[in-house]
Amino acid sequence: MMCVRTMSHLELAKGLQPNIDCVNRSPDTRVLVAYSGKDFLIETGLSRELPNSFEDHKELCAKDNNEISEEKAVQQTRELFANGTKTVSINFEKCGHFLQRDRARYIADAIEALLRSRM
Numbered sequence: 279m280m281c282v283r284t285m286s287h288l289e290l291a292k293g294l295q296p297n298i299d300c301v302n303r304s305p306d307t308r309v310l311v312a313y314s315g316k317d318f319l320i321e322t323g324l325s326r327e328l329p330n331s332f333e334d335h336k337e338l339c340a341k342d343n344n345e346i347s348e349e350k351a352v353q354q355t356r357e358l359f360a361n362g363t364k365t366v367s368i369n370f371e372k373c374g375h376f377l378q379r380d381r382a383r384y385i386a387d388a389i390e391a392l393l394r395s396r397m
Contacts, residue, residue: 295331301364302333308364308392310355312385315371322369329367336363340384343372352387359395366392 301307313325336358340347358366373380
């Protein structure tokens, strides 16, 4: 219940915008935002607001809930970060609230791509 209360009191404009502005000013900072299309706690439109706040943002979409779609998303993420994109977001349209569990492989591979892009 505590996380729901915290989420309901956090406003993008007041709570996060100063940090987003700082990231936007930093040429070397990279951001990965992964969210799901069937999250029962967070509306997709609200999830989309966060990555849209960053400059140089590219949006990916995984329409299918299978390994082929996930591997394609990993490859696209690698290419975007390797080519200098600062912010990559991905909407796993058919996943639910437990994205860290259901897409752990994508998240790990995408973080690796993000870190390698800074070398």
